[in-house]
Amino acid sequence: EKFEITKEQQDFMNVILDAYNRHQIPPDVAKKLLQEQYSAEENFLLLTEMATSQVQVLVEFTKNIPGFLSLDHEDQIALLKGSAVEATFLRSAQAFSTKMPSGHTEVLEERIRKSGISEEFMTPMFNFYKSIGELHMVQEEQALLTAITIMTPDRPYVKDQQAVERLQEPMLDILRKLCALHHPGEPQYFARLLGRLTELRTLNHYHAEMLTSWRMNDYKFTPLLCEIWDVQ
Numbered sequence: 001e002k003f004e005i006t007k008e009q010q011d012f013m014n015v016i017l018d019a020y021n022r023h024q025i026p027p028d029v030a031k032k033l034l035q036e037q038y039s040a041e042e043n044f045l046l047l048t049e050m051a052t053s054q055v056q057v058l059v060e061f062t063k064n065i066p067g068f069l070s071l072d073h074e075d076q077i078a079l080l081k082g083s084a085v086e087a088t089f090l091r092s093a094q095a096f097s098t099k100m101p102s103g104h105t106e107v108l109e110e111r112i113r114k115s116g117i118s119e120e121f122m123t124p125m126f127n128f129y130k131s132i133g134e135l136h137m138v139q140e141e142q143a144l145l146t147a148i149t150i151m152t153p154d155r156p157y158v159k160d161q162q163a164v165e166r167l168q169e170p171m172l173d174i175l176r177k178l179c180a181l182h183h184p185g186e187p188q189y190f191a192r193l194l195g196r197l198t199e200l201r202t203l204n205h206y207h208a209e210m211l212t213s214w215r216m217n218d219y220k221f222t223p224l225l226c227e228i229w230d231v232q
């Protein structure tokens, strides 16, 4: 059956979902969003802490994607570096639209709007957050979409793209079936999800510009962010 999820696909899905739920930004870090001051510097520091924590979460989640640790080690790094910003947009978008206690959503938006990011990047960023929110993804879809984003074969410097394709394709097949299962009235839902992945790629470009403008204003990042984003 085209849409029936097999036993092994269900087992695979449980591994991804379990990893996704186990690796989250620690509540004490997320809680800081509510506590600290509101200056641009304080907001930037807080968001830097969130991004650093998010990258650590991303690395742990990625290590749990079946097959990832069997890839060439340099390709593992290339996939993490190539997907870090997109995976963080997805994760922070999902936090905006679903999980966060309502107070956090406004606070996170407020801090992002006042952290030295220029106006021109706000529109595409918050349009993306809105478009993810409107999809009302279930947890399995969120976890799988994040894993699919990480396992994108055509990232810069990936040597064995076929090996990555072989890991991404089965996840796309499960996602297609999940969309039919959870959104029966919307035959185009799977296509809409894939459209978000295309929108994510454009955000990489805006993010690179954001980094440049922060650096020009002498904002500092953590060593982990410098390494994964190739800055300084």
Ligand SMILES: CC(C)c1onc(-c2c(Cl)cccc2Cl)c1COc1ccc(-c2ccc3[nH]c(C(=O)O)cc3c2)cc1
Residues within 6 Å of the ligand: 025, 030, 031, 044, 047, 048, 049, 050, 051, 052, 054, 084, 085, 088, 089, 091, 092, 095, 099, 100, 101, 104, 108, 112, 115, 221, 225
């Ligand atoms: C270095 C900092 C300033 C930075 O640079 N770019 C971005 C940046 C930006 Cl704004 C936008 C998108 C991507 C990046 Cl990568 C950021 C800030 O990045 C993050 C902002 C928020 C979150 C995040 C993720 C999950 C969450 N859950 C909860 C919760 O309360 O449950 C709060 C929360 C926050 C993670 C990274």
